[in-house]
Amino acid sequence: MKQRTAPFVAATDASHADVAVRVRGVTKDFGSGSALTRALRGVDLDVPYGDLLMLVGPSGCGKTTLVSIVAGTLEPTSGDVVVLGQDLCRMSGGRKVKFRRDNVGFVFQTFNLLQTLTAVENAAVPLLIAGWRRRDAVEAAADVLDQLGMGDRLPNLPSELSGGQQQRVAIARALVHAPRLLVCDEPTSALDAENGRITMELIQNVAVQPGRAVIVVTHDSRVYPFADRIASMEDGRVDAVASGPFPVGFSQG
Amino acid sequence: MLWVAWKMLVGNRVKYLGIVFGVVFAAVLIAQQASIFCGLMSLTVSQIRDVEGPGIWVMDPNVQYVDDIKPLADTELFRVKSVPGVAWAVPFYKGLGRARLQEGTYEQMIILGLDDATYIGAPQGIFLGSVADLRKPDAVIMDDAGYQRIWPGQPFRLGRTFEMNDRRAVLVGITKASRTFQSFPIVYTRYSQAVAFAPPERKVLSFVLADAQPGEPPTEVCQRIKARTGLQALTRDQFLWRTIQYYLEKSGIPINFGITVLLGFLVGTAIAGQTFYLFTVENIRQYGALKAMGASNWMILWMVLSQGMQVGIVGYGLGVGLASLFGWFVKGASRLAFFMPWQVLALTAVAVVVIVLVASLLSIRKVLVVEPAIVFRG
Numbered sequence: 001m002k003q004r005t006a007p008f009v010a011a012t013d014a015s016h017a018d019v020a021v022r023v024r025g026v027t028k029d030f031g032s033g034s035a036l037t038r039a040l041r042g043v044d045l046d047v048p049y050g051d052l053l054m055l056v057g058p059s060g061c062g063k064t065t066l067v068s069i070v071a072g073t074l075e076p077t078s079g080d081v082v083v084l085g086q087d088l089c090r091m092s093g094g095r096k097v098k099f100r101r102d103n104v105g106f107v108f109q110t111f112n113l114l115q116t117l118t119a120v121e122n123a124a125v126p127l128l129i130a131g132w133r134r135r136d137a138v139e140a141a142a143d144v145l146d147q148l149g150m151g152d153r154l155p156n157l158p159s160e161l162s163g164g165q166q167q168r169v170a171i172a173r174a175l176v177h178a179p180r181l182l183v184c185d186e187p188t189s190a191l192d193a194e195n196g197r198i199t200m201e202l203i204q205n206v207a208v209q210p211g212r213a214v215i216v217v218t219h220d221s222r223v224y225p226f227a228d229r230i231a232s233m234e235d236g237r238v239d240a241v242a243s244g245p246f247p248v249g250f251s252q253g
Numbered sequence: 254m255l256w257v258a259w260k261m262l263v264g265n266r267v268k269y270l271g272i273v274f275g276v277v278f279a280a281v282l283i284a285q286q287a288s289i290f291c292g293l294m295s296l297t298v299s300q301i302r303d304v305e306g307p308g309i310w311v312m313d314p315n316v317q318y319v320d321d322i323k324p325l326a327d328t329e330l331f332r333v334k335s336v337p338g339v340a341w342a343v344p345f346y347k348g349l350g351r352a353r354l355q356e357g358t359y360e361q362m363i364i365l366g367l368d369d370a371t372y373i374g375a376p377q378g379i380f381l382g383s384v385a386d387l388r389k390p391d392a393v394i395m396d397d398a399g400y401q402r403i404w405p406g407q408p409f410r411l412g413r414t415f416e417m418n419d420r421r422a423v424l425v426g427i428t429k430a431s432r433t434f435q436s437f438p439i440v441y442t443r444y445s446q447a448v449a450f451a452p453p454e455r456k457v458l459s460f461v462l463a464d465a466q467p468g469e470p471p472t473e474v475c476q477r478i479k480a481r482t483g484l485q486a487l488t489r490d491q492f493l494w495r496t497i498q499y500y501l502e503k504s505g506i507p508i509n510f511g512i513t514v515l516l517g518f519l520v521g522t523a524i525a526g527q528t529f530y531l532f533t534v535e536n537i538r539q540y541g542a543l544k545a546m547g548a549s550n551w552m553i554l555w556m557v558l559s560q561g562m563q564v565g566i567v568g569y570g571l572g573v574g575l576a577s578l579f580g581w582f583v584k585g586a587s588r589l590a591f592f593m594p595w596q597v598l599a600l601t602a603v604a605v606v607v608i609v610l611v612a613s614l615l616s617i618r619k620v621l622v623v624e625p626a627i628v629f630r631g
Binding site for chain 2: 098
């Protein structure tokens with residue numbers, strides 16, 4: 001586990017060149033009139049390259065909305081979102097699809113694996129979306145699964161894998177096309193402690209790299225020690241961004 | 254990604270079989286019913302098709318189809334012969350007669366009277382006896398299906414006798430012949446003999462069979478015959494279609510079969526559409542995940558359409574195959590009319606394409622509007 005020294009940093013401290021994700025004054029409203037719900041109320045956040053940032057906060061505070069906007073799957077109502085040097089707010093729908101395809105990897109809470117594809121086929125999906133030939137995509141996916149200790153599970157269907165193994169397939173799928181931004185939504189919430197720890201170690205050891213930023217949305221305080229920084233959200237705003245080390249972990253229960 | 258789409262589809266066995274069943278159901282019903290319809294239509298013109306040789310049929314102007322006999326005066330034959338462009342013309346009798354069998358029973362029969370000199374219009378499939386035997390007194394040739402209808406289970410035997418219009422008829426030949434719409438036995442005889450078998454009437458000539466001289470377009474010759482004699486002259490094909498058209502317009506056959514075909518189409522669409530939609534809804538999060546990972550709407554659209562096409566091809570193949578199997582079976586085992594021309598296959602294919610498109614469209618709408626952000630919602 002990496003050790004961190006600086007306790008707290010302001011949201012806008014990182015320089016432009018080092019920043020993978022820059023969010024400024026982002027708001028997001030759902031519905032209209034009397035049914036209007038303000039999910040985000042002016043969020044500012046930076047995520048430098050090489051960082052593993054965790055978004056934490058109570059349910060309904062806007063974590064998922066924020067990460068959806070950063071990943072380019074949801075439009076903000078107002079504000080600026082620059083990811084990997086690209087202004088997402090000024091990007092057309094088609095370009096945003098390509099942007100996600102080429103630059104963003106996803107790990108979902110419920111894995112979202114295709115139940116009728118084998119482990120290696122699931123891991124190959126982003127490459128197939130990018131237009132790779134099936135054989136090449138499957139070979140590349142097999143390599144990544146091998147790195148994640150799943151080399152002996154390539155032909156297994158998701159239903160034949162444990163939750164932890166399914167999440168490893170999901171991580172392989174998220175990394176197979178070498179994205180520069182990895183977005184993980186509650187990656188350990190459906191796992192037991194042991195598998196949660198293994199999953200976070202894999203994310204930290206394999207996914208966190210100098211040219212890539214990782215954002216993890218979580219409720220699980222046991223994973224905090226794996227974070228470089230933790231952004232705490234409350235009522236649609238980022239309250240504070242803290243730098244590690246963070247004391248609570250799986251070993252402490 | 255088509256490969257992924259197909260694996261998604263085929264992997265969900267229950268839904269896949271449900272969708273395929275819907276398409277197969279529709280394809281079987283459409284192909285089978287349309288083939289029986291075509292079989293029936295084909296029976297209506299079997300006697301025109303069986304009369305080989307003449308390119309032109311001349312008849313009373315009010316005749317609407319082949320069984321609608323309005324006799325002509327014998328002199329009309331000579332008038333037709335005198336029309337420029339006519340190579341030859343012969344009389345042809347067609348009528349119904351009642352035969353009294355030796356067993357004392359009666360049987361309705363179709364009597365076809367061939368020109369005494371040329372036997373034009375004689376059956377081509379004689380397998381017992383010969384056309385020349387028609388020269389014998391009271392001679393008739395009967396179709397094999399008619400023989401078996403009159404003498405079921407008995408071996409073919411020449412020399413059998415029966416009476417028509419108090420005149421003796423002697424069986425001198427048995428032939429293969431296309432079944433007719435009325436399903437009565439068919440007896441072929443000389444024109445002069447047929448007239449004697451028929452109930453006495455002032456006019457007896459049913460048709461004049463003719464042909465155009467080499468180099469003369471038959472349609473033009475028909476026009477000339479019409480202009481000079483006032484009779485109706487049609488080429489063989491024109492008469493075929495005139496007869497079919499009559500049954501299409503004047504009988505309830507198309508409506509009855511059309512309703513069954515429509516029901517098959519609607520039920521098939523409902524089953525396939527609903528099951529395909531449920532399959533899509535079941536996989537909506539997966540489609541959302543694919544979108545989040547960068548699959549464009551076009552890619553998703555193509556995936557869903559390819560799933561529909563896959564189901565359509567399998568369902569069409571199975572459906573048409575089963576319908577063909579049915580046809581093959583009933584042709585051997587029963588007297589049900591069944592004829593599957595390429596048009597039936599094309600009609601079934603079009604229906605399956607429409608079913609698949611309707612089923613896909615319901616699903617396409619669902620997957621196109623799904624937000625990729627759906628995957629972040631627990």
